[in-house]
Amino acid sequence: MQVRRAAVLGGGPGGLYAARLLKLAQPSCDVVVHEQGEPDKTFGFGVGLAAGTQRRLEAADADTLRDILAAGHRHDMTMTVGDRSVRVRNDRLIGIARTELLAVLRRHAEKAGVRIEYGARRAADELDADIVIAADGVSSATRSTGGFGEDIEVGRGLYLWCGAEFALPDAMFAPVGTEHGVFVTHAYPYSGGRSTFLIETDEETWRRAGFDRSTDATPPDASDTTSLRYLEQVFAAQLRGHSLIGNRTRWTRFRTVRCKRWSSGRVVLLGDAAHTAHFSIGSGTKLAMEDAIGLVEALAGEPDAPAAFARYEASRRPDVERMQELARRSQLWWESFPSRLHFPVERLMVAYMTRAGNVPLDRFAATSPDVVAAAAEQYANSKPPARDLVEWVLEQPLRHERAEFPRRVLPAVPDGLALTTFADVVADPWDDAGDAVVARARQARREGADGFRFTGPGDRPAVLTRLDLAERVRTEAGGLVIVDGPPSSRGDLAAGLVSGRCDLVSFSEEAA
Template identity: 70%
Template sequence: MQPRRVAVLGGGPGGLYAARLLKLANPACEVRVHEQGGADTTFGFGVGLAAGTQRRLAAADPDTLRELVATGLRHDSTMQVGGRVARVRNDRLIGIARTDLLAVLQRHAEKAGVELGFGVRRSAAELDADVVIAADGVSSATRASGGFGGRIETGRGLYLWCGTDFPLDDAVFAPVETEHGVFVTHAYPYSGGRSTFLVETDERTWRRAGFDATTAATGPEDSDQTSLRYLEQVFAGQLRGRPLIGNRTRWLRFRTVRCDRWSQGNTVLLGDAAHTAHFSVGSGTKLAMEDAIALVDALREAPDAGTAFDRYEAARRPWVERLQELARRSQLWWESFPSRLGLPVERLMVAYMSRAGNVPLDRFARTSPDVVGAALRQYGDDGPGTDDLVDRIIGTPLVHGARSFPDRTAVPALPRLHADLHDPWSPEGDALVARARGTDGVLITGPDDRPALLTRLDLAERVRCETGVLTAVQGTAGLRDDLAAGLISGRTDLVALTEESA
């Protein structure tokens, strides 16, 4: 279709990018962005653009990507635990200041002929347009107005976003134990000589530190200065004695947004307005800009708006839901992170990379052989024998208390714990952990499919960490890679291989 007039609600990355692509695809169309904030007003710090996202942006709009890459800052990733560091190389990952990102997108939108309006709040209902793109964020007023079947799930853990006035050498994942509990930072450098510094903790630690009270006392326009000053001391090593910078910084719980429908009438949702995925998979800007590409493609090819919206949703929803599932697993992993601090840093890095089931162990071993090699030695592999990584892991002997096992498939007769659940840290998971406590060990069984196996491995890790009993997980031979990743990551002690049921 060739709309005459398109209105975009929200001047974030997704809205600006959609506006530019629309104008490039249909120069005769009037495209206007309505942003309630000022042109120079933004919240947050740096944004990460991974290699896959850059490839998609290159195909859709190489001019914009070229400037983003030139503006951004490339960095590797490190895990820092107890004075030891594990490093992972990243070929094309860049960090860019959110202000720089928006400035680039604003310039390129205006260059294409998009009209930008700032400082006035608009609603979809009041706009005279053939198509209204609602890119108005996680708190979308458009979604809240109804008709989209929106739902929000709130996470258990707490986090806050802040920044530093200097660039870290690399992205840093670092837990620190305090008198109240464990705080962990995800921090990374970005353009402009600064770094994003995100901190997570669990509710018990948050309350012990008194941050429930400081959160309640922090106004909506303010930053929680008490928390910032405390965290400066907690992460003094990573901060090199420098301060933390706030920008409406307060403790939050992550909100996962899902919608039954992404369009209603002439209005279509884009980015966080339609869906969110936990920040630990670096997804917000990625999803919004990739949504923009798919939406503009659908509008270009479809005969009318309704058909275009249906095609857009059909193309994007499977990708979004897949990423949301990966993000859900990653979120659960981070919310239970303190239980893993007994692992050496290299094994912890392997656990981190395999936490959502998205990074195959053999691929990670090819890109980071030093990390995986150290993790194998810590796990107990002595090096000689087969070159097949999975065989080596599964074939490694185990000593557990007074018992010895020649390899990780030598599962003794153990009580079975059948698990068919969505969340290992739910009340149902609590009950299964309680049943395992005080036994000589458990064999955790369940459905054959891969998602169920990944959940069993998470439950097994919880059983291992909280009870100390010997833990085995049943899985089909076709999922040996996932079972091996679970073994080296400390999620289970043994694995029981079965044939896949008919």
């Protein structure tokens, strides 16, 4: 499709990158970006870009990526619980200041011939353009006008973004207990000698600390200084004498955006306007810039806007929905994070890396052998081999109260072991349905049950959800916990054992 005039709503990373790529692909196209804010009033802290995203950006536009990498800050990752820390190498992960990223993208967009207009709020129906690319963010006014079938799911936990004027040596995950409850920071360094501090907690802790009141008292364009001063004390060790910096910083709940359609007429949604994925695994910047690549490729390969938009959505939706599902699992894990603080930090790191099912245990062991070896030894009280870790995990013996098992794979329930069986009954192990399962499990324990067996369909999402539900019951009701799955799920089940999600596993059909 030859586009004569294209309008882009939103001057964030996705909008600027789409504008540049479109102008490079179609030099005769008049591409204008409309950004309601001013370029010197951008808010936000650091943005992270992982290795996979960098590869896609390099293939699409190596010049822009080169400048992003030059402005970025590489770092590894550390988890600290109490006085114990564990470190994982991730030498292609970079953090970059959002302001610097936008400056790079703006410079390259203008170099390609894109015009950028600031300071006015524009709507799609008032723009004279063949296509309108709506990259106007999670609160997209374009999406909310209708035609896209939007659905917004609000998370249970609360979080806020802030920063500090020093660069951490690594990305850091650190929970800290207070008189009100547990707060967790996800912090990482970025360019300019600064660090992002994302801090989250559960609603009960948030209310006990009085942050419901401080949130209500904070104007939309201000920062919640009451929370910032409190959190400086909570994370004093991690801040190393520095203060927290606010920038429209306030507690909020994550909103997962989904749309039945990503286009309507000549308007197409891009990035957070079309979809979001929880920050603990997804990146709005990553998804938006990859959307831009897909959209421009679709426009070049189809004769008209409807066909191009359909191709764009068909090519991008599977990746986005996969990321949203991974992010959903990660979000649920983080919202229930304080329940795991009794584990050694090495096992907790394995639980973190395998929480969403996208990092298999054996792959994590290949990249971080020392961490996984320590976690496996804590799990089994013996040193694991250098190879065949999954099979070794499954073959370890278990003594649980009055029962002994020669291996962690249970071919049949032994005589005299009283188990209550739960078939798959939940989508979210921490919602009301999950609460009901825990209540039933507690009652069963009072009535003499030795433990619980979790069964259900053999598809991978069902197995992963079963592991999460089993973990919650194991933590809150106690008893022996067994999770069923097909032989193809051996890796996930082994990760569940090392992570403390279950005690034993059983195969739907015993593997040879």
